[in-house]
Amino acid sequence: MSELFNEFLQRANQVLQHIEPLLPKPTEPIDWNTVYAASWQRKGNSSFFRPIQLDADIRLADLLGVDRQREQLLRNTQQFMRGFPANHALLWGARGTGKSSIVRALLAEYALQGLRLIEVERNELADLPLIVESLAALPQHFIVFCDDLSFEVGEGDYRILKSVLDGSLERAPDNVLLYATSNRRHLLPEQHSDNQHWQQGDGGELHPSEAVEDKIALSDRFGLWLSFYPFSQEHYLEVVQHWIAEYARPAQLDWQFSEELAKQAISWASARGNRNGRCAAQFAKQWVGLQLLEQAD
Incomplete structure (x- = not known):
């Protein structure tokens, strides 16, 4: 009986060793006082x-x-x-x-x-x-x-x-x-077919x-x-000016927002098919970087 019991324990231990890697492990601790x-x-x-x-x-x-x-x-x-x-x-x-x-x-x-x-x-x-x-x-x-x-x-x-x-x-x-x-x-996604089974109630309610x-x-x-919502052109150009000022300030770059600069910003957005804040920041980076490169050369 003792031998059978020992054999059972050995087999159970082998099974546990195979199962252990498959079991979920506890989450690693993190210090939220220093991690934001x-x-x-x-x-x-x-x-x-x-x-x-x-x-x-x-x-x-x-x-x-x-x-x-x-x-x-x-x-x-x-x-x-x-x-x-x-x-x-x-x-x-x-x-x-x-x-x-x-x-x-x-x-x-x-x-x-x-x-x-x-x-x-x-x-x-x-x-x-x-x-x-x-x-x-x-x-x-x-x-x-x-x-x-x-x-x-x-x-x-x-x-x-x-x-x-x-x-x-x-x-x-x-x-x-x-x-x-x-x-x-x-x-x-909402599709036109979602509405194909709508019914008209007695009181005209859908x-x-x-x-x-x-x-x-x-x-x-x-x-x-x-x-x-998508930016209007006026909104987009306002954001462009904001980001040009932000990127130009550390380099003390002198600049003025002109009609030509506005046309460049609009052309940049048109090429991407969208006027938004991300596009405005990307244009500002490109334009300010180019001005600084030309000054350095």
Whole structure:
């Protein structure tokens, strides 16, 4: 009997040795007193926070033409930082208009007051319950940030995410908020075929199909929606001047905004098919760099 028992223990130990590498490992500790931003990573069977260095060169004052959106998100974040009720936020709209920059500028503004940023890829949002649980007892305030959150036609994992958000966000601790950006208001593409089954009610009311409701339900998990629109030409040129001034200042470059310079900026945007803040900053870098190169030569 003793030999059988010892043989059983040996086999059980062998099985455990084979299983152990497959078991999830605990997250690595991180010192949030010195780390201001991190990304959630999966490596093999381990999940952990990886510290990242975010550039602090974007300030809230640099985000021109989005005053309403900036102020609303700033107030929401201030409520959050002071322990008052605050909403999870979805920033949606045209690309390059400052959605991600606003979130990162908020970190630069409030990092010394205890704000921390955790970047999570869309495919990792299934780990949201684990992330939230690991942050709940910490003294800092955490924004879980998902950049460019969207789904394509036929992807079913948005339903999984919806259920995860339901449980994680509704029971999120007071020190955790989710901010997400997307080019789509409802995070999914909306097609004309979505409306083909709409019916006309007796009172003339339109009743959307269940498929449409299902798509809208995901973005409804965010209490605060902020819309970002393509820049007008006037807005674009204003941002161009701002960034030229920012890049020219350290080099003490003398410059004036002229009609010719405006034409160059407009041509630059036309070649890219879009007028936005990112395009304006890129043109300013190119133009200021070229002026400095010509001076050096």
